[in-house]
Structure formats: C-alpha cells, structure tokens
Amino acid sequence: MTDTSKTVLSIAGLRKSFGANEVLRGIDLAASDGDVISMIGASGSGKSTLLRCIPMLEIPDAGTVGVGEDRVSPRGGRLTRAEEATVRRMRCQLGFVFQNFNLWPHRTVLENVIEAPLFVQGRARSEAVDEAMALLDKVGLAAKRDAYPAHLSGGQQQRVAIARALAQHPRAILFDEPTSALDPELVGEVLKVIRSLAEEGRTMLIVTHEMGFAREVSSRVVFLHQGHIEEDGTPAEVFGAPKSERARAFLASHFDRNRQG
Amino acid sequence: MEDLALLGFGPDGWGKVLVQAGLMTLAVSVAAFVVGLALGTLIAWGRVSGGGMARALAHGYTAVMRGVPEILVIYLFYFGGRQVVTAVGTALGFPGPFDISGFMAGMLAIGLISGANQAEVLRGAWQAVPKGTIEAGRVVGMSRFTLFRRVIAPQALVTALPGLGNQWQSVIKESALVSVTGLVETMRQVSVAAGTTQEHFLFYAAGAAIYLAITTLSDQLFRLAERHSLRGHQQGGM
Ligand SMILES: Nc1ncnc2c1ncn2[C@@H]1O[C@H](COP(=O)(O)OP(=O)(O)OP(=O)(O)O)[C@@H](O)[C@H]1O
Ligand SMILES: [Mg+2]
Numbered sequence: 001m002t003d004t005s006k007t008v009l010s011i012a013g014l015r016k017s018f019g020a021n022e023v024l025r026g027i028d029l030a031a032s033d034g035d036v037i038s039m040i041g042a043s044g045s046g047k048s049t050l051l052r053c054i055p056m057l058e059i060p061d062a063g064t065v066g067v068g069e070d071r072v073s074p075r076g077g078r079l080t081r082a083e084e085a086t087v088r089r090m091r092c093q094l095g096f097v098f099q100n101f102n103l104w105p106h107r108t109v110l111e112n113v114i115e116a117p118l119f120v121q122g123r124a125r126s127e128a129v130d131e132a133m134a135l136l137d138k139v140g141l142a143a144k145r146d147a148y149p150a151h152l153s154g155g156q157q158q159r160v161a162i163a164r165a166l167a168q169h170p171r172a173i174l175f176d177e178p179t180s181a182l183d184p185e186l187v188g189e190v191l192k193v194i195r196s197l198a199e200e201g202r203t204m205l206i207v208t209h210e211m212g213f214a215r216e217v218s219s220r221v222v223f224l225h226q227g228h229i230e231e232d233g234t235p236a237e238v239f240g241a242p243k244s245e246r247a248r249a250f251l252a253s254h255f256d257r258n259r260q261g
Numbered sequence: 262m263e264d265l266a267l268l269g270f271g272p273d274g275w276g277k278v279l280v281q282a283g284l285m286t287l288a289v290s291v292a293a294f295v296v297g298l299a300l301g302t303l304i305a306w307g308r309v310s311g312g313g314m315a316r317a318l319a320h321g322y323t324a325v326m327r328g329v330p331e332i333l334v335i336y337l338f339y340f341g342g343r344q345v346v347t348a349v350g351t352a353l354g355f356p357g358p359f360d361i362s363g364f365m366a367g368m369l370a371i372g373l374i375s376g377a378n379q380a381e382v383l384r385g386a387w388q389a390v391p392k393g394t395i396e397a398g399r400v401v402g403m404s405r406f407t408l409f410r411r412v413i414a415p416q417a418l419v420t421a422l423p424g425l426g427n428q429w430q431s432v433i434k435e436s437a438l439v440s441v442t443g444l445v446e447t448m449r450q451v452s453v454a455a456g457t458t459q460e461h462f463l464f465y466a467a468g469a470a471i472y473l474a475i476t477t478l479s480d481q482l483f484r485l486a487e488r489h490s491l492r493g494h495q496q497g498g499m
Contacts, residue, residue: 055400091402102393106415116401119411148492168401 006033008171008203009054010071014063016049023049024060025227031172034201038214038235041224042250047207048099050224051176054205055094056087067093068171092120095165095173099181101157103149103164109136110145113164128167135163139193155186162193172203179210211254215239223247267458268467275454275464282450283471289368289446290436290475294429296372301379306409308380309387319380326377332438334374339366339442367439375432382424386417419490426483430476437472447471 009031016024023046031037039047052058054065056072056079064073067090072083079087103112113132117123136142139159149157158178165173178194179187191213197204198217208214214221214235221238223231231238231247242248270276307319326334339361347359390413398412440449451468455461 057396057400088402088404091400094400096397096400098393098397100393102391102397104394104397104412104416105391106419115411116403119407120402164401 007031007066008033008035008068009205010064010066011050011054012064012066014050014053014060014065016046016053016058016060023227024053027063027227027229029222029229029232031203031205033171033203035220036198036202036204036218037206037220037222038218039205039207039222039224040209040211040214040250045224046227047224048176051174051205051207054174055091055096057096065090092168093171095162095168095170097158097161097165097173097175097178099177101149101154101161101181103157103160105149108146108148109141109152109160112149112160113167116164117167132163132167135166136160138166138196139163140189153186154182155189158182158190159193162190162197166197172205173197175204175206175208177207177209179208209254211239211251223250225250267454267460267463275450275458278445278450279447279454279467279471282445282447283475285444285446286433286436286448286471287475289364289371289439289444290429290433292364292368293371293375293436294432296368297375297379297428297432298425300373300376301383304376304380305383305387308384323377323380326374331371331374331435332441335367335370335438335441338370339363342366342369363439363442363444367436367442367444371432371435371439374435375428378431379425379428382421382428383417386419386421386424387413389420390416419487422483422487422490426480426487429479429483433472433475433479 007030009029011027011029014024014027015022027050029037029050039050041047049058053060054067056065056074059074059077059079061077062073062075064071066072070086070090070093072079072086072090074083104115107115110129110132113135114125114128117128117131118125133142133145136145139162141156141159141163144152144156144160149160152160158181162173162178175194179190182190187210191210194204194206195213195217206214206218216235218235221231221233221235222229223238223242223244225244225246230244231242238247239251242251266274268274268276268279304319304322307315308323311319342361343359346361347357350357350359394412394416395408398408403411436446437448439446440452443449445453447468451464451471454467455464458464
C-alpha cells in the first residue's frame, strides 16, 4: 500500500512544552498517500499532543507541519494572521476524530455531517445532503439522520463523527483513540468502519491502544516514548522484533494486560 | 360599580389609554432588551475572547453599570443627553432646537443597564459550552465568526435562556422608571389617571395588573422557547 510518490502529511522537528513539562522533543514523521500509521505509546508519552499539533489545536513551540501543499512553522506558541489562514486551509484538508466524539449536540446527525460542507466550504445544500447520506449509509447510520447525538450510543456517535470527518474530503484522517471512550461491546463496530477506510486506501494516522487492530490494519507503526519516536517500522518489525528495550517492555506489559483483561 | 366603569372603554373609561400605555411599556421594554442583548453579546465576547484592552473595557463597563442607580442613568441620558446633543449639534452648525425623546433616552438607558447584566448571563453560558464541541468546529476550518454563530451561540443561548428571561422581567419593571421623562407608559398613565379621578387604589391596582399580565405572558413564552431549545439535548428531554 505504501506509495512513497506523494507526501500527504509531514512533521519536522516538532517541539511542544506545557510549562516546564517538555512533551514533544523533536518529532519527525511523514505520511504518504495511502499510509495507515498507528501510533502507540504509554499514557502521557505525548500521542494526543502530537496529533493535536497537526491541525494546530495545540500550537507547537518549534517545528513544521505540512498538509498537502500547505505548511506552517509557528514560533513562540502563536499564529500570525497569515499562518492562521494557512492553518484553516490545512484543517479543511484533514479529518479529525476525537476520543469523545465531540458531535454538536444541538444539531441532528445529518446536520452534523453537512455543517462544514455548507458553512465552511460553501457547497450547495442538496449536493452536501446527498453526499452526507451516502457517508451515513457507509457507517450504517442513514436511518438515524434526524436523531440528536444524545439519543445515540457511543459507538453510533463515533461513527457519525467519522462520517463528519469524511465529509471534509480529507487527504488524511487523524484518530485520537477513537474507541477508548466506548463500552467494550461497541468497540467492534467502530473498528470495522476504520478497517473499511483502510481498505479504501485512505491515509490515516491512528492513536490507539488496540494493539491487535493496529497490527492488522497498519502499514506502519510508530512507538512514542517521552516525546521521542523510539520505533518506526512495519507492524511485523515493531510488534515482532522491537529494537528498543522500552518498546519491548511496553508491548510486553500491554499484551499481558490484554490477556488478563 | 361606578368605579369599574372608569377602567372600561366607555366615554368616561380609561380603558383605551391604559391599553395604549401597556403597549408603550411593552415597546420600550422590547427595544431596551434588544439593545441590551446586542450590547451584552459584545461585552461577553470582549470578556471571554477579547484581548487585554477589550477585556478591561468590558469589565469596567459592567462594574459601572452595576454600581450606579438605574434612575440616575435615565436622568443622565434624558437631561444630560439633551445637553450633549445640543452641544454637538450646535458645534456642527445645525439649527436647533435639539431634543431627545423620552422613548429614546429611556430605551437606551435601560438597554445599557440591561446590557451589563445580560453580558454576565451570556458570559456564564458561553463558558459552559463544552470545549470539545468548539474544537470540533475549529478543526473543520471554521472561522472565528462561523464558530461563534454556528457552535457557540446556539449552545450558549440554551443555557442562557432562563437567565435572559429574568433579565427581561427586570427590564419590564425598570421601564416604569422611564415615566420620569414624561413618556406615557403604564406607570405614567396610571398615576395621571389616579390623580385625575382620585381613585388611587383602583388605578395603581390596574397598573399592577398590566405589569403582571405582561410578565406572566412573557414568562410563558420564555418557557416555550426553553422547551424548544432543549429538544435533543438531554436524554428524554425536559
Ligand atoms: N493542555 C495541556 N496543558 C498542560 N499539560 C498538558 C496538556 N495536554 C497534555 N498535557 C500533558 O502532556 C503530557 C502528554 O499528554 P498527552 O495527552 O499527549 O499524552 P498521551 O500519550 O495522549 O496519553 P494518553 O494515552 O493517556 O492519552 C502529559 O504529561 C499531560 O499531562
Ligand atoms: Mg491521549
């Protein structure tokens, strides 16, 4: 699947601190068209922070983030006006799926999906609705088009959130632990949708604690430790023969825990 | 009951002017409330997401308006405002005389006071909007304004409705103060009627009934709006 001809997402020299807490200490990472990269690592290793730095939900202290032809290198933890415009263009080319779904509670399922196409991208309503319905159908929720998020299960809400991300026509989709807030019996339905996206050849960066899933869908696995990328390879390499002691320890403890749970 | 005929719509009745006065109270109140809502939104914006300057201005404004008696603000606008308008008008070379209507002064004064209070309600409601829903808006590329209009305002309004309902009730009651400008609203009209007929109890009671009718009715409207805005929000609704 890895076609290195086209870089969709690039991160270089990324650094981010919260006060004295240095969370990202120089991250380099690039995704080519069709890459499915899973990011794993212990709690607090900086996975969410890294993911959130890509659409500048957190503004890095140093480094460059590029999406498609657009790139920014913010300095001093803030964006200039010009950078803000670039960041908005970058955001329009990304889909972001949050751990807690973050659907807009005052809008129905369908309204959640057509919101950005209508009010950010200015597409025609009928076209946006048709496309949204096709996306909802794909995640198995066309029948819920007029329901409000509060009336859906967590798994259903996350699937709507994925449809909302797809409505962006994203070049890459970022997932921050998309199943961690779900009851165990609802995890499967969401993973199934993400798996189907991988099969379509979508470019994705997925933070996850679901090791089995990561191993199965990823073209690449990245292990983050204390703000550094410690391992970067195919699932077979990282899961089968981790180079660093820390990755080995992390994986051992993780598979142990899974076996016990 | 000759007394009650005084409230009727017959030749000796005050019914018609009382209804007109009630409508005037409603008109001043609505205008003041809208001024207050616009201003309150601006101040809340300044306090929540403005820079240091906007924040300080908004804070100062709220402090002043909350610390000064309403009646003084009305006098300031009605009498003071007339002076200012005259001075400015003369300086610009317009021929006089200059005037500010009681309606204008009263509406502005009460609107400015209400704006400070509504800002507090709106600010609280704004800060209660779930952070994640705002991030979801930013991450799809919404501009600040779109984010406010499509994500923040609709959610904040739901939270703010009960508080805004209280502010509306206050505005209606404060509108009685505008009677000092000579504007013929409910308060003014009933005191004129009471003085003319010497039926003080009857007319002030009628005045109370008019205010009560307006507040009760609008309370119902706010409740309806609240129920409507809550649809889909909580499981099972409210
Ligand atoms: N907004 C913030 N302000 C201050 N500190 C933060 C903030 N966000 C994250 N941190 C800190 O940064 C570090 C990394 O957090 P991050 O959420 O990126 O970790 P993570 O790898 O996603 O962990 P988890 O697996 O628990 O989600 C933690 O020490 C966290 O406390
Ligand atoms: Mg995290």
